[in-house]
Amino acid sequence: MQMNKIISQKIAAGERISTEEGLWLYRSASLAQLMEWAQTVRRRINGNKVFFNKNVHIEPTNICSNRCLFCSYRRAQNEEGSWALSLDEIAAIAQKYKHSDITEVHIVGGVHPHWGFEVYKNMVAEVHKILPQVHIKAFTAEELWKMHESSNLPLADVLQQLKALGLQSIPGGGAEVLQDAVRAKICPEKINSAAWLQVHQTAHNLGLSSNATMLYGHVESYEDRMVHLGLLRDLQDHTRGFNAFIPLKYRKLHNDLSAVGEVSTAEDCRNMAVCRLFLDNIPHLKAYWPMFGKSLVDNMLHYGADDLDGTIDAGTQIYSMAGAEDTKPTMTVQELQAICRRNRFELTERDSLYKTVKKE
């Protein structure tokens, strides 16, 4: 039987597609066919809903001991454009939202060479003290691993202590491509694939859910992407701890990989659809609008994405420093509604764990 017939039957029956079939989707499926299949799967899992949350990002520092080649955000200590927020400055940001209706604070940053575990614990405790009703999603696997190494504490103890102070989930950053040969080329100082997976597995085992990302469109091959997706799907089969998968497009400005350029919007659509079709056990796919840009995010909703992240409120500079269109990324609820209305989806406010936020 022809591959497209086999895949079509599997999708109609809700059966899992194989790695070989995933590769065929990347290489040979038409965009029209991918869109149709991705919509079938997204409607089966999420109906007509497009989720968002009211959130704010806090980036405590962009000073980082690593030098990932794709990173436009990282600065050395004392370099122009570097920052490291004090606990008081972080508290002041949290205070600004004390009487707002945000449901999540998202905290990630560089791996500061001189910050120990206490700094991160104080951060979580302070934000939780000021915003006790707000979900704290914090720290990439990279930051958590450095806390584990610098404190000499087992990873589970690091996560358990942060959880006791108010941490409720962890974001999906730092995964890049979970293929060590690719990591050696683009982020040689980062933890390896096994360590990234270990952080997430440990978090899931402690009742902390998480997300997973994939940075695509640089030196990786389709085979590398399939390895990455396969590792995530396997872990999810065991833990069920991933809430959302977030494909992140490599952006080329102001970093050491610029020469490889950026992939096309058609490739973004193809990738989103293949991820939706292959990751049958991860319920949500996020179109992270600060990275795609507000003008392109509509496309992603038709290729399987069901989540637009959140309002963010100018709290992240990670993609604006790499050439994304919004230099101070903020999305109002009205703008999110307009996106959904023109694409005939139903906007639904969620909390960090995808429970619908009830309106008063």
Ligand code: SF4
């Ligand atoms: S991607 Fe993260 S870990 Fe890598 S250099 Fe940038 S801030 Fe540091």
